[in-house]
Amino acid sequence: MATASQRTFVDRFPDEAAVVKANFLVAFVALGIGAFFGLVQTLHRTNIVRVIDSADYYTMLTGHGVLLAIVFTIFFLCGFFHWAIARSLDRPAESKLFSWAWFGLMTTGSALAAIAILGGLVPNLGISADVLFTFYAPLQAHPIFYIGLAMFIVATWLAGADWFLSYRVWRKDHEGERIPLQTFMVLTTMIMWYIATIGVAVSVVFFLIPWSLGLIPSVNPLLTRTLFWYFAHPIVYFWLMPAYMMWYTILPKLSGGRLFSDPLARVVFLLFLLLSTPVGIHHQYLDPGIAEGFKFIAMTNTMFLLLPSLLTAFTAVASMEHGARQRGGEGYFRWLGALPWRDPAFTGMAFAGILFAAGGFSGMINAGMNINYLIHNTLWVPGHFHLTVGTAVALTMMAGSYWLVPQLTGTKLYSRPIGLLQVTMWFIGMVFMSNAMHRAGLAGIPRRTAEPQYQNFDFVTPIGSIFELRVQIALGGTLLFLSVVLFLFNMLLTSLGEESDRPVDEYLPAPLSGAEGSPRILDNLTMWTGIAVLLVILAYTLPVAAIIQNGGGLFGGGLPVPATISAGLDLATTALTGAVNTLVGVIA
Amino acid sequence: MEIHAYEKLWLALALVLIVGFIGTITYGAAGAGIDMIDDKGGTVDPTTLDDHPKFGDPGIEKTGENQYDVYVVTRQFVFEPGTTQPIRVPEGSTVTFHVTAADVIHGFEVVGTNANTMAIPGQVAEFTVEFDEPGEYGLLCNEYCGSGHHVMEGKLVVMEQSEFDSWYEQQQQEEEN
Amino acid sequence: MAVDSTAEGSAASPALRADGSGGVPADAATQNSSSEPPVDSIVGTADDGIVRQIDHDDFDPVGTLVLVLIYMVILLSMWVFMYFIEFLGRGLTVVG
Numbered sequence: 001m002a003t004a005s006q007r008t009f010v011d012r013f014p015d016e017a018a019v020v021k022a023n024f025l026v027a028f029v030a031l032g033i034g035a036f037f038g039l040v041q042t043l044h045r046t047n048i049v050r051v052i053d054s055a056d057y058y059t060m061l062t063g064h065g066v067l068l069a070i071v072f073t074i075f076f077l078c079g080f081f082h083w084a085i086a087r088s089l090d091r092p093a094e095s096k097l098f099s100w101a102w103f104g105l106m107t108t109g110s111a112l113a114a115i116a117i118l119g120g121l122v123p124n125l126g127i128s129a130d131v132l133f134t135f136y137a138p139l140q141a142h143p144i145f146y147i148g149l150a151m152f153i154v155a156t157w158l159a160g161a162d163w164f165l166s167y168r169v170w171r172k173d174h175e176g177e178r179i180p181l182q183t184f185m186v187l188t189t190m191i192m193w194y195i196a197t198i199g200v201a202v203s204v205v206f207f208l209i210p211w212s213l214g215l216i217p218s219v220n221p222l223l224t225r226t227l228f229w230y231f232a233h234p235i236v237y238f239w240l241m242p243a244y245m246m247w248y249t250i251l252p253k254l255s256g257g258r259l260f261s262d263p264l265a266r267v268v269f270l271l272f273l274l275l276s277t278p279v280g281i282h283h284q285y286l287d288p289g290i291a292e293g294f295k296f297i298a299m300t301n302t303m304f305l306l307l308p309s310l311l312t313a314f315t316a317v318a319s320m321e322h323g324a325r326q327r328g329g330e331g332y333f334r335w336l337g338a339l340p341w342r343d344p345a346f347t348g349m350a351f352a353g354i355l356f357a358a359g360g361f362s363g364m365i366n367a368g369m370n371i372n373y374l375i376h377n378t379l380w381v382p383g384h385f386h387l388t389v390g391t392a393v394a395l396t397m398m399a400g401s402y403w404l405v406p407q408l409t410g411t412k413l414y415s416r417p418i419g420l421l422q423v424t425m426w427f428i429g430m431v432f433m434s435n436a437m438h439r440a441g442l443a444g445i446p447r448r449t450a451e452p453q454y455q456n457f458d459f460v461t462p463i464g465s466i467f468e469l470r471v472q473i474a475l476g477g478t479l480l481f482l483s484v485v486l487f488l489f490n491m492l493l494t495s496l497g498e499e500s501d502r503p504v505d506e507y508l509p510a511p512l513s514g515a516e517g518s519p520r521i522l523d524n525l526t527m528w529t530g531i532a533v534l535l536v537i538l539a540y541t542l543p544v545a546a547i548i549q550n551g552g553g554l555f556g557g558g559l560p561v562p563a564t565i566s567a568g569l570d571l572a573t574t575a576l577t578g579a580v581n582t583l584v585g586v587i588a
Numbered sequence: 589m590e591i592h593a594y595e596k597l598w599l600a601l602a603l604v605l606i607v608g609f610i611g612t613i614t615y616g617a618a619g620a621g622i623d624m625i626d627d628k629g630g631t632v633d634p635t636t637l638d639d640h641p642k643f644g645d646p647g648i649e650k651t652g653e654n655q656y657d658v659y660v661v662t663r664q665f666v667f668e669p670g671t672t673q674p675i676r677v678p679e680g681s682t683v684t685f686h687v688t689a690a691d692v693i694h695g696f697e698v699v700g701t702n703a704n705t706m707a708i709p710g711q712v713a714e715f716t717v718e719f720d721e722p723g724e725y726g727l728l729c730n731e732y733c734g735s736g737h738h739v740m741e742g743k744l745v746v747m748e749q750s751e752f753d754s755w756y757e758q759q760q761q762e763e764e765n
Numbered sequence: 766m767a768v769d770s771t772a773e774g775s776a777a778s779p780a781l782r783a784d785g786s787g788g789v790p791a792d793a794a795t796q797n798s799s800s801e802p803p804v805d806s807i808v809g810t811a812d813d814g815i816v817r818q819i820d821h822d823d824f825d826p827v828g829t830l831v832l833v834l835i836y837m838v839i840l841l842s843m844w845v846f847m848y849f850i851e852f853l854g855r856g857l858t859v860v861g
Contacts, residue, residue, distance in 0.1 A: 054735075054738060055735035055736075058732065058734075058735060058737070061732075130734075130735065132732050136692070136693050136731075138691065138692045138693075138709060139692050139693075139732075139733075139734065220710065221692075221693060221708055221709050221710060222708050222710065222711055225693070225708070253809065253811070253812070254808075254809055254811055255811055256811035256812055256814055256815050260592075260595075260826065261591070261592070261595070263589050263590075263591075264591065264595070284706075285624065285625075286624075286625045286704060286705050286706050286713075287625065287706045287708060287711070288625055288626070288627065288629050288687075288705070288706065288707075288708060288711040288712060288713035288714070289627050289631070289708065289710075289711040290626065290627060291626050291627050292623075292624040292626045295624055295626070299610070299613065300610055303606045303609050303610050304606060306602065306605070306606055306609075307599075307602055307603070307606065310598070310602040310605075311595075311598075311599065311602070313833060313836070314594075314595050314598045314826075314829060314833055315595070317826070317828075317829040317832055317833065318592075318594075318595070318826035318829040321826050321828045321829050322819060322824055322826070323811060324828075325817075325819055325824070326815045326816070326817060326818065326819050327811065327814045327815055327816060328814075328816045328817070329828075331828070332827065332828055332831050333828065333831070335828050336828070339811075340810075340811040340814065343808055343809070343810070343811060344808070345808045345809060346811065357836060360840075361839075361840055361843055361844075364609060364840070364844065365844075365847055367609075368609060368612070368613050368848070369613050369617070369624065370613055370616045370617055370622045370624060370852075371613070371616070371847065371848055371852045373622075373702035373703070373704045373852070373858070373859060374702055374847075374851060374852045374855070376695075376697075376704050376730070377695050377697070377704070377730035377731055378697075378730065402808045403808045403809050406808065412806045412807060413806045413807075413808050414806070415806065416806045416808070419808075442851060443700065444697065444699040444700045444701075444726075444728075446695070446697065446728055446729075446730035447730070448731075448732040448737070449730075449732075449737060449738045450737070450738045451738040451739075452738065454726060454728060454741045455741065456726050456727070456741055456742060456743045457699055457724070457725070457726025457741075457743070458726075459699065459700070460700065502807065503807070504807060504808050504809050505807060505808070505809035505810050505812065505813075506809070507812070509812075512820070512821045512824065513590060513592075513821055517589065517590050518589050519589055546627065550627065550630075550631050551631060551710050551711065552631065552633070552710055556709075556710055592825075592826070594825065594826055594827070594829070594830045595826075597830070598830070598833055601834075601837055605837065605840065605841070608841075608844075609844065612844070612848055616848070616852075616853070620853055621860050622858055622859060622860065623859050623860055623861050624859075625859070682861075684861070698857055700855075700856075701855055701856050701857035701858070702852065702855045702857060702858040702859060703857045703858070703859060715859045715861070716859065716860055716861030717857050717858070717859060717860065718857075718860060719857070720856075725857075
C-alpha cells in the first residue's frame, strides 16, 4: 500500500509522463538553440567577436526571442502543467490521443515559425521572418511565420481544454471538495491565457495573415501593436505562473518545510487572473495615438499587479524559513545557512528568487508612466526581462527540472555537483550581464541593435566606462551559454541513466495553513473569469475604439480623423477602474 | 480567512508602496509638469507624406517668440532632418516636435535625455521640449526597423541665437528661390 | 501533520512520511545499490535533514519579516534615487 503510493510519477502515469517528456524535449532543444543565438548576439553587439553579418543579427535575435520566450517557456509550461494536473487530481488525462494531438499541433506550429525565422539565414530562399519577437507591422514576415504562430496558440488552447476536462471529470467524483492547489493554479493561469490570447489571435488571423498573403493591402500599425501588447503583457505572467507554482508547491518541500499559506496562494493567482491583461498599454507609454488617461489606467492596474508578487515574496520566503527552522535553523539571519544549499533544485530556485527581487525593482521603474522616458527601448529593458523571464522563470524551470525529470525518466540526476555549478554560473552570469544592461540603458544605449556604436556621438556613463559595460555583458552572456550547455548535458545523461527505485524524493507535504480555512468563493472560477473579462472591457474598449477611429480604420490607410476623446468619459473610466482595483485590494 | 500578523503588515506596506509609486508619477505629471506622448498630434496618411504641407518638406519653423515647430519624418534608415542635416534649434527656445514614420515603426531618442518617443506610421507624436544651453545631442532609432536599423542615427544641434538666426534666414531664402 | 482533504492527489501517505522524516534517510540508504550513482544525487531530500516538526501555531516567520523589510527599504531608496535624481535630473524633458 505505502510502496504503491510512493511509486514514482512515471510508474503511476506512464502515458502522461511520456507527454511531459516530449514537451520537455522540445523545450530543451529550443533552449539550446536559443542560448547559442544569445551567445552570438552578446559577443556581436558588444563588438568583442563578430562572426555574422549585422543584418543576420536580427534574424538570430528573432530566433533567440521566439525560441526562448515562446517555445522553451511554453513547452515547459505545458509539460509541467500536464504533470501537475495528473499528480494533483491523481488521475490520468482523459484521452491520450488528445494530449498527443495538442502536442503535435504545437510542435508543428513551432517548427513552421522556426523555419520562417531560420530561413532568413539562407540567402535567396525567399523565406524570412526578421520581425523580432514583437512582429510589429508594417515589418512583414513570411506567411508561414504567422500561420505557425496561430497553430501554436490554438494548440495551447487545446492543452488547456485537456486540463479542464480532467478537472471536470474529477469534480464529478469529488463534490464539494476544494480544488487541489496545483490544479487551481493551472486552471486560473489557463483562464488568463484564454483571455489574453484573443488579442494575438485576432491580430494574426484577421490582419497579419491576410496581409502577408496580399489579401488586404495594409494594416493599422497602432492597432496590431496594441493587440500584440494586449496579449504580450499577460504572456509575461504565463511565463511566470509555472515558476510561481514551483515556488508555492515545490520549493517549500525542497527547503524541508511546508507551504506557509494555501489560501494566500489562491488569492495571488486570482489577482494575476484579474490584473494581468488590462495592463498591456504600459508597453505603449510613448506611443502616439493613445490618450494619456488610458496610459494612466494601465499604470494603476500595473502597480496593483505588484501586490501579488510582493505577497509571493513573503509566502515563498516564509515557507523556506519554515524548512530552515525544521532543519535546525536559528536566529534572524542564521537560518539561511540551514537551507539545503547543496541541492541544485533548491539553490537554483532560491537564486532565481533573489534575482527576481532585483528584476522586480526595474519592473517598477518600467511600470511608472512618465519615468518610462528615461529607459524606453534602451538596454535597461532587456536587462529587466533577463532577470524576470530569463532568470526567475528560466532558472526556476531548469532547477525544477532537476527534481521533475527524474520522476519522468525513473533515473537519478546524473550529477548533483554539475547541477549546482550550472545554477551558480547562471546566477553569476546574469548578475554581470543584467546589471551592465541596466546601466547601459541609463546611458541611452538602445536595445535590439546589432551595432550600438555610432558616428555622431558617444554614450557616457557616470560610473565606470562603456567598455567595461560591454565586457560585463559579453562575459555574463558567455557564462549563461555555458550554463545552458551544462544543464543540457546533465539532462541528457540523466535520461540515459539506469532505472532507480527512488530516483527522486517526490513527496509534497500539506500546507501549514490549508485551504479549508479560506472562503469558498476563491474557488468560484466562473465569477472570477467574469470579473477579469469586465476589467479587460473597461481598460481596452475606449483605447481600441479610438485607435480604429483615428488610425484610419481597421486596416489603416484611410483618411485621418482628428482625435477627440471626451475628457469626462476618460475620468469616469479612471475612477471606475481605480475603484475596482481598490476593491480587489480590500478583498485580498 | 486567517492571515499571519506579519504577512498582514507586509500587505499593508506593499499597498502603501504601490500608492506611493502612483503618487510619485502623479507628482511628476502635475508638479514637475512632465507630459506624456499622447493623441494630440493627430494622424496623417503615411502613403502621401510627400504631399503633406508640413511633412512634405520637414524641418524647423518659427511659430512665435522663442517658439518653434520641428517636423521630422523617420524612414528606413534616416531621420529627415537629423541624419544628413542635423536638426538645428536655437538656445533658450521652446520646441514642439512632430514626429511620424513613413514606412515601419521607428524610435526617436535624443541620447542621454528624456526626449524619447515612438514613431508610428499614420500617427504623429507631438511633444514639447525646452532647450537652454547651446550644445550637441546624438539622435538614434531605438525601435528595430529593418536590417539597417543600427545605422539609423543623427544629430541635434542647439545653436547660439545669432548663429541660428542667420542660418534660419538663409534657409528661408533658399526655399523662396 | 494532519491529513486533510486538500493534500494533493495520492502523493504519498503523509502519515507514513511523518514517521520517516525524523532525520534518517533510511529508505534511500537501503535502496541504493552499488551500481547506481551515490545517494548524493537524489534531489529533494531536504526532509531527511529535519530535526524537529514545527506546526502552524508554533511558527512565526520573523526571519522572513526582517528580509522583506530590508527589501522594502531598498525598493524605496532606489525608487527615490531613480525618479528624483536619474529621471528628473536630466536635461531635456517633455513638458508639453
